[in-house]
Amino acid sequence: MTAIQGFIPASRRPGELGIHSLDRFLFSVPDLAVAQRFYSEFGLDIQTSGSVLTMGTYDHPHVWGTISEGPRKKFGYCSFGAFEDDIDRFATRLQDMKIKRLDPPPGVQSNGLWFNDHDGNLVEVKVAAKSSPDEKTRFLFREAAAGERGAPFRSALPRTRPRRLSHVLLFTRDVPEAMEFYTRVLGLRVSDYSGENVAFLHGIHGSDHHMIAFARSDAPGLHHLSWDVGSVDEIGAGAMHMLAKGYDRGWGLGRHVLGSNYFHYVRDPWGSHSEYSADIDYVPATCDWKGGDQPGEDAFYAWGPNVPEDFVRNYEAN
Numbered sequence: 159m160t161a162i163q164g165f166i167p168a169s170r171r172p173g174e175l176g177i178h179s180l181d182r183f184l185f186s187v188p189d190l191a192v193a194q195r196f197y198s199e200f201g202l203d204i205q206t207s208g209s210v211l212t213m214g215t216y217d218h219p220h221v222w223g224t225i226s227e228g229p230r231k232k233f234g235y236c237s238f239g240a241f242e243d244d245i246d247r248f249a250t251r252l253q254d255m256k257i258k259r260l261d262p263p264p265g266v267q268s269n270g271l272w273f274n275d276h277d278g279n280l281v282e283v284k285v286a287a288k289s290s291p292d293e294k295t296r297f298l299f300r301e302a303a304a305g306e307r308g309a310p311f312r313s314a315l316p317r318t319r320p321r322r323l324s325h326v327l328l329f330t331r332d333v334p335e336a337m338e339f340y341t342r343v344l345g346l347r348v349s350d351y352s353g354e355n356v357a358f359l360h361g362i363h364g365s366d367h368h369m370i371a372f373a374r375s376d377a378p379g380l381h382h383l384s385w386d387v388g389s390v391d392e393i394g395a396g397a398m399h400m401l402a403k404g405y406d407r408g409w410g411l412g413r414h415v416l417g418s419n420y421f422h423y424v425r426d427p428w429g430s431h432s433e434y435s436a437d438i439d440y441v442p443a444t445c446d447w448k449g450g451d452q453p454g455e456d457a458f459y460a461w462g463p464n465v466p467e468d469f470v471r472n473y474e475a476n
């Protein structure tokens with residue numbers, strides 16, 4: 159007998175207006191071939207589409223990001239996904255808040271709502287399927303039984319292939335303003351923050367502890383893209399593969415406190431990072447996350463190597 163697959167609606171918090179996903183991001187780099195190599199080795203499914211590269215993850219149909227060619231590495235925009243019956247309410251909200259609607263950037267065909275955020279970054283809210291997870295993503299820790307070998311042989315260690323985008327961290331000139339804008343306009347909620355230095359925001363319809371985060375700088379920019387993997391072994395295998403391919407700078411292995419994820423960051427060829435992330439905290443649509451202002455020295459990371467001196471340098475600032 160064939161099982162009939164029922165339609166399972168995305169998780170949703172009733173009665174509140176907020177985006178549900180970070181549907182797509184765009185940034186530009188000076189050489190697409192360099193980007194193709196880096197992100198392919200990182201384990202992403204990178205495809206050429208016209209004059210841009212698309213960033214996918216294997217076994218997932220979504221396109222998480224787009225990379226275009228430009229004179230230097232530069233963050234472009236974030237496009238957020240909303241439920242169809244919310245989009246008119248977003249348009250009304252923008253009007254009520256006197257936020258000017260803009261045309262999409264040249265070459266982008268999307269009829270969403272385009273506007274600038276507090277920092278002048280281009281933002282879109284559009285109707286899209288929910289690509290943020292509806293439940294906490296599986297994390298595997300396999301404990302070996304007595305009399306059994308726990309570790310894989312190196313030759314049996316598979317290539318790490320991230321499952322999905324977890325979050326994007328952007329530089330901003332003003333973290334409190336970012337918190338204000340993204341909560342009031344896009345309907346995100348602040349999970350945790352550290353003074354005026356960093357803030358982590360989640361979607362109200364169920365998302366990771368942060369789908370977007372902001373760190374203080376003197377200019378906007380992209381700090382890192384974070385990609386979900388299923389185990390600490392996958393983080394280690396990914397980091398070792400990147401090292402073998404010459405991408406020897408980064409930070410990890412460690413564990414964050416805000417978000418709780420295990421991490422290893424690989425520095426990309428332009429001074430920003432891609433993060434292997436595992437077991438990040440999840441905020442269901444039914445949960446009011448109990449977070450707040452957390453002291454940086456206690457909350458940045460629980461354990462890990464010393465932070466590289468240029469880890470939070472914004473190479474887009476000059």
Ligand SMILES: [Fe+2]
Nearest residue numbers: 327382384433
């Ligand atoms: Fe991260």
